[in-house]
Amino acid sequence: MSDFKTVPVVATDEMIISAMRNVQVEDGGGFRGIGWIEAVHCYREMLAAAPSPWVSVEERLPDAEKGSTESATVIVFLDDFVITTGFYCHFENEWYG
Secondary structure, X not given: OOOOOOOOOOOOHHHHHHHHHHOEEEEOOEEEEOOHHHHHHXXXXXXXXXXXXXXXXXXXXXXXXXXXXXXXXXXXXXOOOEEEEEEEEOOOOEEEO
16 A cells, blocks of 8 residues: 555645646646646545455455565455454464454
8 A cells, every 4th residue: 555645635736736737637638737626636536536444354355565474554344333453464364363
């Protein structure tokens, strides 16, 4: 998961201004920067398309950390009400937490 960063659900003013400065769209043979509404819409579309960070262990187990047999620490839900942290040991095929 090191390829991901947590971002706010609503884009900050600084994020929108950065998009307006750095994103250009083709406009009838030329290019122009995007406006405030376009930047907000683009951000919402990217969030909607983002993969969910919640993955069922039935789908896949957490990846092992580089050079280790243990996964990164993850949030674990047990019996739909207990929330704890833990990690998965790939070498021993066991959960710890």
